[in-house]
Amino acid sequence: ETGVTQSPTHLIKTRGQQVTLRCSSQSGHNTVSWYQQALGQGPQFIFQYYREEENGRGNFPPRFSGLQFPNYSSELNVNALELDDSALYLCASSLGTSGYDADTQYFGPGTRLTVL
């Protein structure tokens, strides 16, 4: 196992609601990245957090936001949920922001979000 944990494992919400997903990184890792994986697709990069600040962002709207805490754990918040937000949300931890260690990311088990 990678040591990356996520909660909850499953979640059902309705359109317009807000959701918070949580991630604890692998021991020794200080960078957390979040990905969205729709059915039949590869994961898509949402954003990355390093030292409690957003360090990079993919093509996702501002209603996707996040936080990183001093212990390197992280939250993903999604406001005004849409049906298309139904997906597996994955967090990945790594070390630093550049180089091989930063690129070598280890994934948690994911949170499966269903929006009705």
Place this chain on the structure above:
Amino acid sequence: RKEVEQDPGPFNVPEGATVAFNCTYSNSASQSFFWYRQDCRKEPKLLMSVYSSGNEDGRFTAQLNRASQYISLLIRDSKLSDSATYLCVVSGGGADGLTFGKGTHLIIQP
């Protein structure tokens, strides 16, 4: 636009056979390359990194061709447990995150 292209399959292969997957990537500035394995409804797991010199891990061999922007994975003596989706992944480095292909679905048949 950064893209990673893979043949989605499925590849139906008899146990013990050799199977090869390929992918191409569009961003010539990509710095790191990986193959991940993903089982149904599970998270992606790092299978191996990919280097220009080629690297081997047991039955698995990965190769990178930077000039052609092409990555390959070879699985020898395939096992039933190799059945999974194989994701080709590239990184531009740092804060851009990883770019994943859609995955190639492999089914090993007894």
